[in-house]
Amino acid sequence: MDDISIGLLKGIKKSFSSGVEESKAINDLLNKLDDKKADYEDAQKYAIEVGELLSKSFEENIDSASLPNGKMYYNIAKKVVDPELKEGFEKVSDYSTKVQKILNEDAKIGLKVQKPVYNQARSNGIVRRLADAESYDDVSWILKDPVVNFNQSVVDDTIKVNAEAHYKVGMHPKITRKVAGNACDWCMNLAGTYEYPDDVPDEVYHRHRDCRCIVTYNPGNGKAVQDVHSKKWFESEDKVETLGAQNVDYMGMPKKITFNSGDGDMKTVKVYKADGAQNIYIQNYDKQTKSMVAYLDDVINKKNKYGQIDNIIVLNNNRLKGIAAYRHDDNSLFISKELIDPNKFAKIVDPSIFPARSVTDVLDHELGGHKRHWDAVKRYKTDNKIDNLNDAKMQIESPLRKHVVNQMGFDPLYINKTVSLNAERSFYSSKNLNELVADANILIERNELSDSELKRLVKGVINYDGESK
Numbered sequence: 282m283d284d285i286s287i288g289l290l291k292g293i294k295k296s297f298s299s300g301v302e303e304s305k306a307i308n309d310l311l312n313k314l315d316d317k318k319a320d321y322e323d324a325q326k327y328a329i330e331v332g333e334l335l336s337k338s339f340e341e342n343i344d345s346a347s348l349p350n351g352k353m354y355y356n357i358a359k360k361v362v363d364p365e366l367k368e369g370f371e372k373v374s375d376y377s378t379k380v381q382k383i384l385n386e387d388a389k390i391g392l393k394v395q396k397p398v399y400n401q402a403r404s405n406g407i408v409r410r411l412a413d414a415e416s417y418d419d420v421s422w423i424l425k426d427p428v429v430n431f432n433q434s435v436v437d438d439t440i441k442v443n444a445e446a447h448y449k450v451g452m453h454p455k456i457t458r459k460v461a462g463n464a465c466d467w468c469m470n471l472a473g474t475y476e477y478p479d480d481v482p483d484e485v486y487h488r489h490r491d492c493r494c495i496v497t498y499n500p501g502n503g504k505a506v507q508d509v510h511s512k513k514w515f516e517s518e519d520k521v522e523t524l525g526a527q528n529v530d531y532m533g534m535p536k537k538i539t540f541n542s543g544d545g546d547m548k549t550v551k552v553y554k555a556d557g558a559q560n561i562y563i564q565n566y567d568k569q570t571k572s573m574v575a576y577l578d579d580v581i582n583k584k585n586k587y588g589q590i591d592n593i594i595v596l597n598n599n600r601l602k603g604i605a606a607y608r609h610d611d612n613s614l615f616i617s618k619e620l621i622d623p624n625k626f627a628k629i630v631d632p633s634i635f636p637a638r639s640v641t642d643v644l645d646h647e648l649g650g651h652k653r654h655w656d657a658v659k660r661y662k663t664d665n666k667i668d669n670l671n672d673a674k675m676q677i678e679s680p681l682r683k684h685v686v687n688q689m690g691f692d693p694l695y696i697n698k699t700v701s702l703n704a705e706r707s708f709y710s711s712k713n714l715n716e717l718v719a720d721a722n723i724l725i726e727r728n729e730l731s732d733s734e735l736k737r738l739v740k741g742v743i744n745y746d747g748e749s750k
Contacts, residue, residue, distance in 0.1 A: 285349070286360035289342055293365055296338035301372075306330045314376060317383050321497035322459075324377045324436045329493060332429030335369045339424040345417045353420070355412035362411065362424070366404045366431060373432050377439035388500045395446050397438035403431060426490045437486040440498040444477045447500055453477070454498060458485050461493040466628060468494050475599070482599045552594055558582065561593045564618075570595055573621040573640075580644065581614075587648035588656075590614055598629055604637070607647040609655035614647055634702045636723045645726045650719025650743065657745035664747055677745060678714050681738040685717065688732075699732050700724065718742060 301307055310327045313319045343361070345351035374397055381394045407423055414420035444454035454477040460468050467489070475481040486496060552562035558578045563570050573595050581590050591612040598604075598617035605616040619625035620640045630637055637643050662673035675682075685708070688695040696705040700720050707716035721739045724730035730739075 284360075285347070286357045289347065289357070289361045290364065292342040293338045293361065294368075296341050297335055297365065297368070300334035300338060301331070304330060304334060307334075310376070314379055314383075317386075319376075319380050319383060320499065321377070321380055321384075321436065321440065322495055324373070324380045324439070325433060325495045325497070327376045328373045328432040328436045329429055331369050331372050332432035335365060335432070336425050336428040338365070339428070340421075343417070343421075343424070348417050351416050351418065353411040353414070353417045355408065358408040358411040362408055363404050366407070366428070367399060369428075369432050370399050370435055373435040374439060377436045381439060381443050384498075384500055390447070390452075390500055392446060392450065395439075395442040397435060397442050400431075400434065400438070403434070407431070430488050430490075430492070433488065434486070437496050440496060441486070443500075444498055448477055452500065454500065456481050456485060457497045457499075459495045459497065461495055464494065465489075467631065468492060470628060471599075473599075482601065552596075555595075558593075560591060561595065563595045564597055564600065567618075569618045569621055569625075573616070573618045576621060576640065577616070580641075581648070587644065587652060590648070590652075598625075604630055604635070605643050605647050607651040607655075609652070609659075612652075614652075616643065616647070634706075636701045636703075636720050636729075642723045642727075645723045646719040649726065650722035651715060653722075653743040654715065654718050657743055660747055661745055677742055681718075681735075681742055682714060684734060684738055685714070688735075699730070699735060 307327070307330055310319065310323050310330070313323055339362075343353075348354075348357065378394050378396050385392060385394060407427065410423050411417070411420055440456065444456060447454045455474050456477055457474045458471050460472045464472070471482070471484055471494070475485060488494060552564055553566075555561040555563045555566075555574045558574060560582070561574055561577060563574060577593055577595070580586055581593065589612070593614045593616070595616055595618050598619045601615060601617055604620065605614070607614055617629065619629055620643055623639075626640065630643075632638070637646055658670060658674045658677055661667070661677045662670055665673065665676070667673040667676070685696065688699075692698070694705075696708055696717060700717055704717040704720045707713050718739055721730055721735060722743065725736055725739065730736045
């Protein structure tokens with residue numbers, strides 16, 4: 282049998298090459314680059330145009346009729362899709378690194394421009410998604426806007442590696458996200474300028490489908506200089522002259538504590554111990570933070586609703602990867618201070634995705650759900666003498682997982698309809714039940730979970746009483 286991937290790849294390459302050559306937008310952006318007038322906004326525009334042309338070339342050359350049994354098998358997707366994603370990567374990374382070189386030269390920064398690494402894992406994910414579908418028609422959308430996003434992420438990765446290089450030599454890079462078109466509330470909330478690395482939330486680089494928001498970086502226009510004694514680089518002579526002041530201890534300054542969330546959940550963050558609460562730490566002490574601290578101290582510490590929590594860290598929402606987080610390794614809760622304000626809560630928490638409607642629901646998710654879930658897994662591991670925590674987790678969840686999978690066999694939208702879109706997304710992406718358990722617990726607490734068997738199984742997991750199964 283002939284290898285159809287050869288013909289498909291040839292047709293895609295021809296369409297893509299012609300599209301790039303004939304694109305007025307591409308030519309205009311390349312001319313701007315040649316004139317050394319291009320910036321990261323131009324790089325993002327270039328990435329979008331390259332992504333759309335690549336997506337169009339896929340659409341023109343691949344359909345179910347051209348594939349055996351109407352299915353995109355893995356070997357075909359690997360031979361056809363991955364090489365073209367790499368070609369788009371090379372074009373966009375070349376443009377982006379040349380932009381960074383222009384910016385470095387303008388700022389008189391004598392550092393080598395860093396090139397991003399091709400995101401093979403993301404490409405593999407696209408290939409696997411295509412191959413897993415029974416029909417190409419069911420999943421052809423993944424070669425449309427996700428391809429554009431893939432190319433936009435190349436610009437983002439260029440910004441990241443160069444901002445990191447500049448930060449390491451003592452500079453203070455600032456990353457800016459700008460909205461484009463009719464931006465949604467989520468994108469509007471992310472718009473702004475952040476100082477690298479502590480103030481830059483991971484979501485700055487994230488995009489939903491059809492999102493065209495722009496992430497940019499400009500190292501500034503002040504000459505970077507080097508301290509001849511420390512050999513560190515700084516943005517200006519003033520930075521070098523005042524270096525000694527960094528080691529001065531000021532009377533009355535709160536002690537800073539650094540928490541690293543691990544596993545990418547959060548950045549390392551400096552916080553201060555809140556007055557009157559031994560286990561609560563804060564980023565600042567404004568009105569919202571004070572209200573949140575008082576609430577958490579009452580519900581968690583005084584009323585002891587969720588058991589002992591070793592660390593409670595109250596942060597600005599833009600510092601968190603999400604709304605809130607529980608880390609079972611060291612029994613820590615991370616929570617956005619803005620959630621205490623109903624108006625801010627409504628802007629942060631999308632009701633079409635999450636069942637949480639109040640800060641109480643958030644605690645029922647993180648502590649009533651995630652904490653109790655992990656506490657139960659640890660008890661089960663000990664009681665049943667299981668070596669690996671993940672093995673214990675899979676065993677204790679087994680009846681729940683079986684029920685969920687069976688229900689999905691009748692209705693693929695079961696999780697979304699019964700629990701939440703958040704739980705559905707988590708299950709589809711990783712087959713993980715954590716979000717389902719946590720969101721279901723919110724509904725259980727509100728007496729709103731419609732599936733009585735699911736309620737019984739969820740409670741059976743989080744209320745595990747020590748009996749072996």
